[in-house]
Each structure stands twice: as structure tokens, then as C-alpha cells.
Amino acid sequence: MEFEKLTELIIELEVDDIQEAVREALGEDKDPFEVLNALTKGMDEVGRRYEEKEYYLTELVLAGETMKEAFEVLQPALADADQSQEKTKIILATVKGDNHDIGKNILGSLLLSSGFEIHDLGMDVDETKIVEKVKETGASIVALSSLLTMTVEQIKIVDKALKNAGLRDQVKLIVGGAPLNEDLAKELGADDFAEDAVEGVKHIKALAEN
Ligand code: B12
Numbered sequence: 001m002e003f004e005k006l007t008e009l010i011i012e013l014e015v016d017d018i019q020e021a022v023r024e025a026l027g028e029d030k031d032p033f034e035v036l037n038a039l040t041k042g043m044d045e046v047g048r049r050y051e052e053k054e055y056y057l058t059e060l061v062l063a064g065e066t067m068k069e070a071f072e073v074l075q076p077a078l079a080d081a082d083q084s085q086e087k088t089k090i091i092l093a094t095v096k097g098d099n100h101d102i103g104k105n106i107l108g109s110l111l112l113s114s115g116f117e118i119h120d121l122g123m124d125v126d127e128t129k130i131v132e133k134v135k136e137t138g139a140s141i142v143a144l145s146s147l148l149t150m151t152v153e154q155i156k157i158v159d160k161a162l163k164n165a166g167l168r169d170q171v172k173l174i175v176g177g178a179p180l181n182e183d184l185a186k187e188l189g190a191d192d193f194a195e196d197a198v199e200g201v202k203h204i205k206a207l208a209e210n
Helices: 003-011 018-027 032-051 057-078 102-113 127-137 153-164 182-187 197-209
Strands: 089-094 117-120 141-145 172-176
Touching: 003 018, 003 032, 003 057, 018 032, 018 057, 032 057, 032 102, 057 102, 089 102, 089 127, 102 117, 102 141, 102 197, 127 153, 141 153, 141 197, 153 172, 172 197
Parallel strands: 089 117, 089 141, 141 172
Antiparallel strands: none
């Protein structure tokens, strides 16, 4: 299974064939991170086609589904992590009003494979759920995704809710998503921002050490 073929299967929205293809690649001992890379490349091209109006919403939804199918097979291979040490707990969510979860899921998979304990609350998650989960798990990091300009303000709401619950000092808040940048993230009350999932893991490792 060539990497180019995996990229192509995402672009061509081959939701029924993707799992078999990922399985085949892993069976050939391909590095799961390279497989992820090939799939992400496909998503980038889907995004480009959407922006060029070659693809419409239907194709976008299908591309998301195809990526999810691929992840089901890929995740265990990525999650081959060191079980021996105490794991840093991370709460992961896409903010309220936002139904984009592909980037968040990629970050989650990479974090899992780096040995973190992930509590993924899904998408369209409000501040109450996040506060409750911090209380329940004692997590030390909250990682939020916002892909919509309209929903970045939710970060501020989560920051405030954590403060009101007296939990803000015990957690680091890191955010990501295309409409954000370092300055805006800080303005909204976050401690950190990362451009992509790979950078995100590096930043989160650093946050976990402090
Ligand atoms: C796929 C997609 C969808 C799918 C989502 C499927 C899913 N399950 O996620 C569907 C079809 C549902 C969708 C819907 C909509 N979408 Co849309 N969508 C996209 C698209 C094409 C790709 C997003 C994606 O998955 N990229 C691939 C992933 C891997 O990249 P990523 O999400 O950016 O994540 C990376 C980084 O940002 C970072 N990251 C992300 N989160 C986090 C979190 C942390 C903590 C860290 C450290 C890093 C990090 O790491 C990730 C990996 O490297 C983008 C365009 C684009 N090219 O980005 C538009 C886009 C995001 N959508 C857009 C819009 C407008 C919408 C709709 C409002 C459309 C509509 N009219 O209905 C709805 C909104 C629905 C809702 N309430 O959320 C706009 C947003 C504009 C804006 N700035 O507000 C975009 C930019 C398209 C455009 N150019 O107009 N969409």
C-alpha cells in the first residue's frame, strides 16, 4: 500500500475502502505516523477543493467520515505507548457551537501515542461539561479546538468557568484551530497555542513538565 494511494483514497472519499487500505499499510509494517501523514495530506487537498468550490458540503462530510473510518484502524497502532509511568490527564474538546473534530481527533491520537491519558468530550462541548470533567478526573491540561471564528469566544467562557470553579490554577489551557493565533489565544485567556497537532504535542509535553 503506497502512501500516495492512501492520500488518494481520502481525496476520492472512498469511505468503504479506507479501513482495508490502512490495515494493509500497517500489515506491511508502515510507520503509523507516516500513514497519518498521508491521510492528513488527503484532508488538506479536500479542504483546498472545498475552498476552490470543486467540492461542496456533501463531499466535506464524506471526507470527515472517511477520515474517522481510517482512524478506527490507525488509532491502536498510534497508541502503542509506554504504560509504566503515571500519565498526565488531558481533557480534549471542540468548543460549543463547533462541529469540526478531525483536527482534535488527530491531536488526540498523537497524544495517546505519546503516553497521555485522554478524556475526549467530543465536539460542541460547553463550559459546564469541561469544568465537571476537570473535577472528576483531576486533569492538569485542557486542550480546546475551535475551527470557526464565530466560536473562538467560547475559550474565554471556559477560562472564566474554570476560574469561577476555583480550578484555573491547577490546569493549563491550550487551544488550536485555524482562526486562532498565539496573541488571540492569550487574549482569550489560554496559556498556550499551537499551529498544528505535532506542535501541539510538543507544547503539551512542555506544559506537563511545569
Ligand atoms: C471538514 C470541514 C467541515 C466538516 C467537519 C467534519 C468534522 N467531523 O470535523 C463539516 C462538513 C461538518 C463542516 C461544517 C461547517 N464548516 Co467546515 N470545514 C471543513 C474543512 C474543509 C476542513 C477542516 C479539517 O478537518 N481540516 C483538517 C484538520 C486536520 O485540520 P484542522 O482542523 O485545522 O486541525 C489542525 C490544526 O488546526 C490543529 N488543531 C486543531 N485543533 C486543535 C486544538 C489544539 C489544542 C491544538 C494544540 C491544535 C489544534 O491541529 C490540527 C492537525 O494539525 C475546513 C477548511 C480547511 N481547509 O480547514 C472548513 C471550515 C473550517 N469550515 C467552515 C465553515 C464556515 C463551516 C460551516 C459553518 C459551513 C456551513 N455553512 O454550514 C459548518 C459549521 C458546522 C459547525 N457548527 O461546526 C469555515 C470556517 C470559517 C471561519 N473561520 O469561521 C472553513 C475554514 C471553510 C472556509 N474556508 O470557509 N466543515
